[in-house]
Amino acid sequence: MVDLSVSLAGVTLKNPIIPASGTFGYGREFAEIYDLNILGSFSWKGTTRDPRPGNSQPRIAETAAGMLNAVGLQNPGMEAVLREEVPNIAKLFRGPVIANVCGFSLEEYAENCARLNDAEQVRILEVNISCPNVHAGGKNFGSDPQSAAAVTRAVRAAAKKPVFMKLSPNVTDIAEIAKACEAEGADGLCLINTLLGMRIDLNTRRPLLANRTGGLSGPAVFPVAVRMVWDVYEAVGEKIPIIGCGGVSSAEDAAEMMLAGASAVEVGAASLRDPWACKKIIEDLPAVCERLGVSKISELTGGAHHGA
Amino acid sequence: MRQCTFILERRRVKQLTHDTWELVLMALNSQDAAAVNAPGQFVNIALPGKFLRRPISVCDWGKYHLTLLVKEAGEGTKELVRLPPETELDVLAGLGNGFDFAPETMGPAPVLVGGGIGIAPLYGLAKRMLENGQSPRAVLGFRSKADSFYLEEFTALGLPLTVATEDGSLGTKGFVTDVLKELPDCYVLACGPTPMLKAVHGLPNVTGGQFSFEARMACGFGACVGCTIQMADGPKRVCKDGPVFRKEEILW
Missing domain, CATH: 2.40.30.10 (Translation factors)
Known part of the structure; x- marks a missing residue:
């Protein structure tokens, strides 16, 4: 019997598989597809203070081995989430929930995190720092160590729960950002968010997405994510846990992400092509662990750094 | 699903x-x-x-x-x-939700309005309405006679059918709206390109109806919200809340 349980900053998940933010809503749609209680956790849709309608159509484009999305942080806003989604999640899922939180200013990040202090089922805050900073010319908070550190400081002061900063891969040195977040008290990190990309329609000679650019996800980004998890584990892996995210489509991919340094693994785009992807991965994990000769899946974390 | x-x-x-x-x-x-x-x-x-x-x-x-x-x-x-x-x-x-073809929704004179590939769901809809004892009529539009298809199949169902082509090579010359605007007040069940839906939606004699939209999607079951469009009471997912929307809720 393989022990699939993992620990994230003191929060125990019964297995390391977490549907990634933005591919799972607030659980309603997938609850019609399978029993959510098989999951280690899930990360809900990035939530801002105010409701956001998101970007114009089209928001989705196909790429080789993946997809671009430019949904534009569409969400009903924190108040509606607390009023309608949080009570509903309690009916659908008994495990710990990860709340993905966004903001356009330091104050908004702090306020959004503080409002979740009393939401019992929310056990981890996943702070998306890929949002543009409206006070600094729209540059993403996650694009330099100083801004990432400032968000970490602000949310750490406001939140009573473990704070995981979700890092953008659209940077020169993700390890520097990781160190800056750790130094300000981040309890963990989640990486990677999507890679910025673009497709152009040959017929119209215009970008395919109304927003022009979108975030690349799917199997295409998996090796990039593994490399970045590796780098971040080298930098801060002994101090704080990492949730690995990006292109994971199978139990083998999940094990590979853990060997690179992840303590738990988020699965995103795979669930959009195959709604049962997380269920299949969880079912396949014990056999993969047996093949790798581990009786506790948590033994895989960082394993690639210590081998011969 | x-x-x-x-x-x-x-x-x-x-x-x-x-x-x-x-x-x-x-x-x-x-x-x-x-x-x-x-x-x-x-x-x-x-x-x-x-x-x-x-x-x-x-x-x-x-x-x-x-x-x-x-x-x-x-x-x-x-x-x-x-x-x-x-x-x-x-x-x-x-x-997706599909068309609601309950007689009490539509009144006595429902018109199926299709443009190009948008005629596809109207065939199955017409078939089931006729099986139900309802009497729809169909107005189908194509670019030209060479672009038209499935007319024999629609005719075989045995419903009144009017065809419009942009170049006049088959049926009425013009758009489906050129046919529709001559009809008495009607309830429409429409599927086709967005400009067609918008034009049909705006006709004064179209008193009610349902309009089927298309969008680029990722999941198709409501999770990714990639296909969301703005409707009168907020954002709606074409895949899960639609693809069929009622005339009153549509914003252009």
Whole structure:
């Protein structure tokens, strides 16, 4: 019997598989597809203070081995989430929930995190720092160590729960950002968010997405994510846990992400092509662990750094 | 929604026009075809070598089959209509709300309005309305006679049918709206390109109706919100809240 349980900053998940933010809503749609209680956790849709309608159509484009999305942080806003989604999640899922939180200013990040202090089922805050900073010319908070550190400081002061900063891969040195977040008290990190990309329609000679650019996800980004998890584990892996995210489509991919340094693994785009992807991965994990000769899946974390 | 396996039978792939095909997908068991439960729903088909599934409206269905009309719009649909014989397809079926054709919703004179590939779900809808003892009429528009398809099939159902072509090579010259505006006040069930939907929606004698939209989608079952459009009471997902929306809720 393989022990699939993992620990994230003191929060125990019964297995390391977490549907990634933005591919799972607030659980309603997938609850019609399978029993959510098989999951280690899930990360809900990035939530801002105010409701956001998101970007114009089209928001989705196909790429080789993946997809671009430019949904534009569409969400009903924190108040509606607390009023309608949080009570509903309690009916659908008994495990710990990860709340993905966004903001356009330091104050908004702090306020959004503080409002979740009393939401019992929310056990981890996943702070998306890929949002543009409206006070600094729209540059993403996650694009330099100083801004990432400032968000970490602000949310750490406001939140009573473990704070995981979700890092953008659209940077020169993700390890520097990781160190800056750790130094300000981040309890963990989640990486990677999507890679910025673009497709152009040959017929119209215009970008395919109304927003022009979108975030690349799917199997295409998996090796990039593994490399970045590796780098971040080298930098801060002994101090704080990492949730690995990006292109994971199978139990083998999940094990590979853990060997690179992840303590738990988020699965995103795979669930959009195959709604049962997380269920299949969880079912396949014990056999993969047996093949790798581990009786506790948590033994895989960082394993690639210590081998011969 | 149900994950189904359908077999695409080569001998039942029929080219209808230079870019439009009829595909018949055979189900291995009756539950799979029964996953479709209303005209206007769609299926989302996984294709080899493509990450995203392709959402295709269901034209008609029986106990063991689905009929799809597919227009080659890009790489995915081009590949779909040319798959090798007896390909097994991984299909999510029973997606979307479909048309509500209860008589009390529509009043006595419902008109099915289709443009181009948008006529596909109207065939299955017309068939079921006629089986129900309702008397719809159909107004179908195409670019030209050469682009028209499925007219024999619609005619065989036995409903009043008017065709419009932009160049006048078949039926009335002009758009479906040129035919519709001459009719008495009516309730429409429409599917076609967005400019057509908008023009039909704006006709003074169209007193009510349902309009089926299309959008680029990732999941097709409401999770990714990639296909969201703004409606009178907020953002709506074309895949899950639609694809059919009521006249009163639509914003252009």
